[in-house]
Amino acid sequence: xxxxxxxxxxxxxxxxxxxxxxxxxxxxxxxxxxxxxxxxxxxxxxxxxxxxxxxxxxxxxxxxxxxxxxxxxxxxxxxxxxxxxxxxxxxxxxxxxxxxxxxxxxxxxxxxxxxxxxxxxxxxxxxxxxxxxxxxxxxxxxxxxxxxxxxxxxxxxxxxxxxxxxxxxxxxxxxxxxxxxxxxxxxxxxxxxxxxxxxxxxxxxxxxxxxxxxxxxxxxxxxxxxxxxxxxxxxxxxxxxxxxxxxxxxxxxxxxxxxxxxxxxxxxxxxxxxxx
Numbered sequence: 473x474x475x476x477x478x479x480x481x482x483x484x485x486x487x488x489x490x491x492x493x494x495x496x497x498x499x500x501x502x503x504x505x506x507x508x509x510x511x512x513x514x515x516x517x518x519x520x521x522x523x524x525x526x527x528x529x530x531x532x533x534x535x536x537x538x539x540x541x542x543x544x545x546x547x548x549x550x551x552x553x554x555x556x557x558x559x560x561x562x563x564x565x566x567x568x569x570x571x572x573x574x575x576x577x578x579x580x581x582x583x584x585x586x587x588x589x590x591x592x593x594x595x596x597x598x599x600x601x602x603x604x605x606x607x608x609x610x611x612x613x614x615x616x617x618x619x620x621x622x623x624x625x626x627x628x629x630x631x632x633x634x635x636x637x638x639x640x641x642x643x644x645x646x647x648x649x650x651x652x653x654x655x656x657x658x659x660x661x662x663x664x665x666x667x668x669x670x671x672x673x674x675x676x677x678x679x680x681x682x683x684x685x686x687x688x689x690x691x692x693x694x695x696x697x698x699x700x701x702x703x704x705x706x707x708x709x710x711x712x713x714x715x716x717x718x719x720x721x722x723x724x725x726x727x728x729x730x731x732x733x734x735x736x737x738x739x740x741x742x743x744x745x746x747x748x
Contacts, residue, residue: 493721500714517711518719527716530700534681537612537696541619542676548620549627550669554661556628557635568632574625582622583689590614590690610692618690619683623676630675634668635661667735674731678724 500518504511521527556567574582594609642664646656662669684698691699697720704713 496714497718497721500711500718502711505711517715521712521715521719524712526695527697527700527704527712530695530697533612533694534697537615537619538677538680541616541623541680542673544616545620545623545676546627546669546673549624549672550631550665552624553628553631553635554657557632568628571625571628574622575629579622579683579685580689583618583686586614586618586621586686587689590617610690611694614690614692615687615694615696618686619680622683622686623679626675626679627669627672630672631665631668634665638664670734671731674727678727681720681724 499510501513501515502510503514503516556564559567590610597609638661642660643656646660647653651659682698683696684702687696688699688702695703697716701713701716704710
């Protein structure tokens with residue numbers, strides 16, 4: 473009886489999460505604009521979507537912004553995690569607790585505070601004669617800084633535990649065998665923590681593409697994909713939105729599947745190496 477209830481609970485939970493997405497994907501192929509009546513299969517909404525220049529520009533900006541911000545945040549976060557890992561336990565605990573704040577802080581507060589920061593910086597640059605810098609601050613530069621800022625803690629909390637799990641004698645052994653500190657890091661430490669680094673990059677990529685609230689306050693006159701979708705829904709709910717959402721869902725699903733496959737393959741390889 474208990475097993476049957478568990479199975480029912482799991483089925484209901486996953487149905488609640490994924491049935492609406494499945495319905496949305498199905499109606500992205502519906503000939504009718506109705507969200508309740510099926511009128512036949514069509515790809516017209518996908519064709520219209522790829523003719524929509526505003527959506528394509530927003531998509532290109534979101535993808536480039538996500539790749540660049542995720543890469544920078546992963547590099548900076550990994551460097552920070554290595555430095556924090558070498559701190560004393562009390563100092564490390566204080567720094568990690570402070571790093572939790574951007575994660576638990578409501579996004580609207582982060583977005584408003586970053587917007588105020590950029591406005592103050594713009595005013596300060598204008599007052600000292602840097603008008604050309606101030607003019608371009610709100611837009612892609614502010615978006616990039618904002619995305620790096622909210623992605624950094626996720627890198628810290630993925631890479632940090634992996635560093636603490638690693639055998640510290642490996643690094644010392646590499647130094648004893650003739651490596652300098654840089655060689656020991658890139659040849660010994662980095663391969664050990666690479667799964668966590670790669671996972672951090674994927675998390676940052678996903679959060680960056682998905683973010684709306686912080687981007688809304690720091691975008692200036694730029695439009696990321698979530699902002700463009702929000703603007704479309706304010707006018708009318710077009711089946712193009714269903715098509716766009718279906719594409720985003722499938723892309724993210726493929727990224728997750730590839731990441732899980734790589735992690736499982738790496739884990740199997742490590743187990744085989746240990747048996748040898």
